[in-house]
Amino acid sequence: MRPERNAYRDALPLDGFWAAASDANDDGEMRGFAANFIAEGQIAVPGSINEQWAERGWRDCLGPFWLRREIVVPRGAAGQLARLWFASADLSARIWWNGHLLGSNEAPFLPFSFDLGELRPGTTHTITVRLDSRLPSNHPLPGIESADFTREGRGKDEIFPPVRYDFFPYSGLHRTPHLCFLPKSRLESPHIEAGFKDGGTLRVRAPSAGDGRIVLSLLDGETALVRAVAEDGNFDFSALEVEPWSPASPKRYRLRLELKRDAQTLDQIDREIGFRDVRIQHGRLLLNGEAMRLKGFGLHEDFPVLGKGQALAVTVKDLELLRWCGGNSFRTAHYPYAEETLDLADALGLLVVSECASVNLDFRRTTDATLEQHIAHIERLIERDHWHPCVIAWSLTNEPGFLAEAEYKQAAPGYFAELFAAARVLDATRPFTAANVGSRHGLLDPLYAHCDFLSLNRYLGWYEHPAQLDIAIAKLRDEFDALAAAFPDKPIFVSEFGADAVAGMHSSSDQLFSEEYQAELIARYWALIEGHQQCIGGHIWNLIDFKTAQNFRRVVVNHKGVFTRSRDPKMAAWRVRGMWR
Numbered sequence: 001m002r003p004e005r006n007a008y009r010d011a012l013p014l015d016g017f018w019a020a021a022s023d024a025n026d027d028g029e030m031r032g033f034a035a036n037f038i039a040e041g042q043i044a045v046p047g048s049i050n051e052q053w054a055e056r057g058w059r060d061c062l063g064p065f066w067l068r069r070e071i072v073v074p075r076g077a078a079g080q081l082a083r084l085w086f087a088s089a090d091l092s093a094r095i096w097w098n099g100h101l102l103g104s105n106e107a108p109f110l111p112f113s114f115d116l117g118e119l120r121p122g123t124t125h126t127i128t129v130r131l132d133s134r135l136p137s138n139h140p141l142p143g144i145e146s147a148d149f150t151r152e153g154r155g156k157d158e159i160f161p162p163v164r165y166d167f168f169p170y171s172g173l174h175r176t177p178h179l180c181f182l183p184k185s186r187l188e189s190p191h192i193e194a195g196f197k198d199g200g201t202l203r204v205r206a207p208s209a210g211d212g213r214i215v216l217s218l219l220d221g222e223t224a225l226v227r228a229v230a231e232d233g234n235f236d237f238s239a240l241e242v243e244p245w246s247p248a249s250p251k252r253y254r255l256r257l258e259l260k261r262d263a264q265t266l267d268q269i270d271r272e273i274g275f276r277d278v279r280i281q282h283g284r285l286l287l288n289g290e291a292m293r294l295k296g297f298g299l300h301e302d303f304p305v306l307g308k309g310q311a312l313a314v315t316v317k318d319l320e321l322l323r324w325c326g327g328n329s330f331r332t333a334h335y336p337y338a339e340e341t342l343d344l345a346d347a348l349g350l351l352v353v354s355e356c357a358s359v360n361l362d363f364r365r366t367t368d369a370t371l372e373q374h375i376a377h378i379e380r381l382i383e384r385d386h387w388h389p390c391v392i393a394w395s396l397t398n399e400p401g402f403l404a405e406a407e408y409k410q411a412a413p414g415y416f417a418e419l420f421a422a423a424r425v426l427d428a429t430r431p432f433t434a435a436n437v438g439s440r441h442g443l444l445d446p447l448y449a450h451c452d453f454l455s456l457n458r459y460l461g462w463y464e465h466p467a468q469l470d471i472a473i474a475k476l477r478d479e480f481d482a483l484a485a486a487f488p489d490k491p492i493f494v495s496e497f498g499a500d501a502v503a504g505m506h507s508s509s510d511q512l513f514s515e516e517y518q519a520e521l522i523a524r525y526w527a528l529i530e531g532h533q534q535c536i537g538g539h540i541w542n543l544i545d546f547k548t549a550q551n552f553r554r555v556v557v558n559h560k561g562v563f564t565r566s567r568d569p570k571m572a573a574w575r576v577r578g579m580w581r
Contacts, residue, residue, distance in 0.1 A: 001189035002111070002339060003085055003178040008267045010076060011178040014069065014127070017042040020049065023064040033066050034128055035099035043067060045177070048170035048307020060161045060550070063132040063171050070126050071179060073119045080181035082116040084127065087175030087338065090308070091135055096128040107377045108141055108357045109335040111384060133171040137365040140358040140374040141165070152403070159549045165334060165359040166558060167300055168547040170307040175338050185210025186267040187259050192387040193429055196288055200240030200275040206233035212261040219254040244288045245274025245389040247328050250349030252389070274346060274389030280431050280452045283491050285536045287392065294351060294537030295580050296329035297322055298496055301337055302546040304565060310338045319344055321563055322543055325573060326580025331495060331539055334359045334398045336381050345390035352390045353433070356381055361400035363407040371415055375422045382426045393430055396423060399437035399457060400447070412446040420450040435495045443486045453536065454483060457496035461521050467510045473524050484534040494538035497525045500559035501570050513559070515571040522572055526579055540576065
């Protein structure tokens with residue numbers, strides 16, 4: 001459960017400077033780094049190591065890296081239980097407390113924690129973190145080595161540092177860790193389902209540690225709409241007189257849970273929730289019974305100097321740019337974003353497709369362990385984000401089977417059948433999808449059978465038929481028609497489309513990388529999307545230029561943003577604003 005500060009619990013943010021050291025030979029554990037290491041300097045947390053220490057030769061290094069800091073237990077921790085909580089530690093991590101191993105985490109961009117028991121106020125403790133962005137090839141976010149490009153006969157495609165995805169593999173503590181202090185009798189993470197059908201519906205499962213009864217209050221400002229007590233922490237309500245949450249009116253209510261013994265309150269947690277209904281029906285996406293068209297972008301957590309390091313000012317800026325363009329939605333491509341981003345989307349009424357960290361699954365290398373880990377990551381994602389009204393759908397993977405078509409055809413049907421079935425057990429209130437890449441399978445792509453709506457990443461006019469927009473749009477229209485005929489009850493969503501444009505590059509005719517061509521491609525795609533009866537919208541790739549690993553196709557960054565990496569608009573941003581507003 002995310003850190004919370006109130007009269008009963010506290011959380012000490014662990015941002016600031018951490019001592020840092022590299023581990024080029026990957027023998028730091030053997031050399032005793034967990035107990036102590038000689039620091040090479042300081043790294044700011046939150047922040048990416050690669051950006052901060054590029055001048056030391058760490059820019060393209062995937063790790064391992066070691067970080068360490070000391071903390072002093074505050075006086076207010078007396079009688080409380082301590083929990084060390086990380087919002088993420090990327091891409092994988094091992095954690096020590098005073099030289100003793102607490103455990104590890106292999107789920108990028110997701111929170112994890114360790115219970116430490118009671119700590120004596122005034123005592124000093126050391127936290128040591130080993131970070132590594134080298135992932136195994138059978139991970140849901142699969143890793144790769146440079147030699148693999150040669151072994152696969154793709155030497156000209158080699159990317160440095162080697163990755164299978166088109167964003168930079170930053171290492172770091174990208175979100176602020178916390179040392180949390182909790183009451184011994186306490187509430188644990190609640191499961192909250194807030195819907196809207198003939199009034200508000202609310203289902204809460206609130207586990208607790210320790211004796212006591214649980215009191216639920218639903219508040220609109222200072223007015224209590226509901227107040228109920230349950231010994232087991234289970235609550236079910238219907239026909240609540242509440243206003244539904246929507247982009248036009250993102251109304252939220254405060255859900256308060258209290259653990260009480262007699263008249264004494266032992267613990268309390270609050271959540272800002274919204275009531276809304278999301279469903280796929282007759283080939284349409286319905287929000288509170290009204291058909292929705294998704295207008296928005298893919299984007300990345302990426303900013304100069306910070307890398308993927310969280311900065312709330314950047315979060316506000318990016319979502320305000322999205323709204324300035326007239327967008328109403330985004331996908332967390334290709335990993336879970338910081339929870340504060342979802343908090344802001346809740347408040348602004350933005351619709352979010354929340355995506356698991358899984359890109360380019362290579363079915364030559366997937367194993368039973370891959371599927372087991374993938375399901376576990378989805379479970380943790382849904383546990384973290386399920387109560388946010390902005391989250392209207394889950395995306396379970398992005399562009400699987402980009403390579404190895406034969407293996408994909410053979411192994412993917414069974415893999416996806418188990419993956420989607422397990423996910424639907426975890427959340428029956430939202431639709432599920434996954435971003436499909438154009439493949440030789442056409443209508444037989446194994447993803448289609450399991451998605452509630454079809455998400456297509458399409459780059460006709462860029463990677464295929466470059467600078468030939470008439471051909472590109474005609475082929476895309478034919479694909480829409482074929483999908484609509486084959487899957488009449490499944491809406492079509494263009495989850496990615498776009499073209500690179502280098503800011504300041506212009507042309508009087510269709511020319512790749514010019515601002516004019518990017519703007520025209522986006523406009524032509526949108527006219528097709530908006531005019532097709534089964535399309536529920538599209539997301540332009542990308543809102544903002546973002547850093548990638550080095551490759552001859554990328555000039556430092558991916559230039560598909562309609563804004564530069566410094567957040568300046570290109571022509572396409574103004575074109576989109578004209579279309580959407």
